[in-house]
Amino acid sequence: MDAKVFYRQNEFETARDITESVGYRSGFARSQTLRDGQAPTEGLSEQAVYVFTPWDINELARDQVIAKFSDRKFIWLKRLDWQDHPILRKRRAIPPPVKPLPPVEPLTLSTAEQDTLSNHHEAATSADDELINPDDFE
Numbered sequence: 288m289d290a291k292v293f294y295r296q297n298e299f300e301t302a303r304d305i306t307e308s309v310g311y312r313s314g315f316a317r318s319q320t321l322r323d324g325q326a327p328t329e330g331l332s333e334q335a336v337y338v339f340t341p342w343d344i345n346e347l348a349r350d351q352v353i354a355k356f357s358d359r360k361f362i363w364l365k366r367l368d369w370q371d372h373p374i375l376r377k378r379r380a381i382p383p384p385v386k387p388l389p390p391v392e393p394l395t396l397s398t399a400e401q402d403t404l405s406n407h408h409e410a411a412t413s414a415d416d417e418l419i420n421p422d423d424f425e
Contacts, residue, residue, distance in 0.1 A: 291355045295347035302341035305353075309361050311335040 296302040314336035320328045338361070339353075347353070350366045369375040 289357055293344065293353040295349070295351070296344050299341055299345065302344035305344050306337045306339060306341050309338045309353075309355075312338050 293305050296305065312335070314334055316332040316334055318330040318332070320330075344353070350368070352364050352366055353361055354364050355361045369379060
């Protein structure tokens with residue numbers, strides 16, 4: 288399941304990007320004209336307006352988020368703080384079930400393996416090691 292969660296934003300551009308991703312709804316702009324001695328005229332103009340504005344995103348409370356789950360509409364949610372609930376504080380205080388590790392058995396090498404390891408170590412750190420100059424190969 289895909290989910291998007293939006294928290295309060297400090298940057299106006301980020302808040303605007305969020306509102307544009309949510310989309311638009313229909314809104315009506317109203318106008319009314321009153322003139323002396325004449326009947327008032329009224330006009331309605333349908334326009335696309337943000338579902339919520341960038342300022343709505345910037346002004347979210349610390350415990351509010353906006354979420355979208357799969358093919359559902361965006362919803363406003365209230366964040367839960369586990370510290371405000373005694374049962375959650377109690378559950379958090381339960382230590383994890385950790386079992387002690389078994390003791391480590393000592394490792395013994397056969398003499399052939401020890402000779403191989405010591406020879407390898409001596410070969411790797413011998414005085415014959417010299418730096419190679421790449422210019423010598425041209």
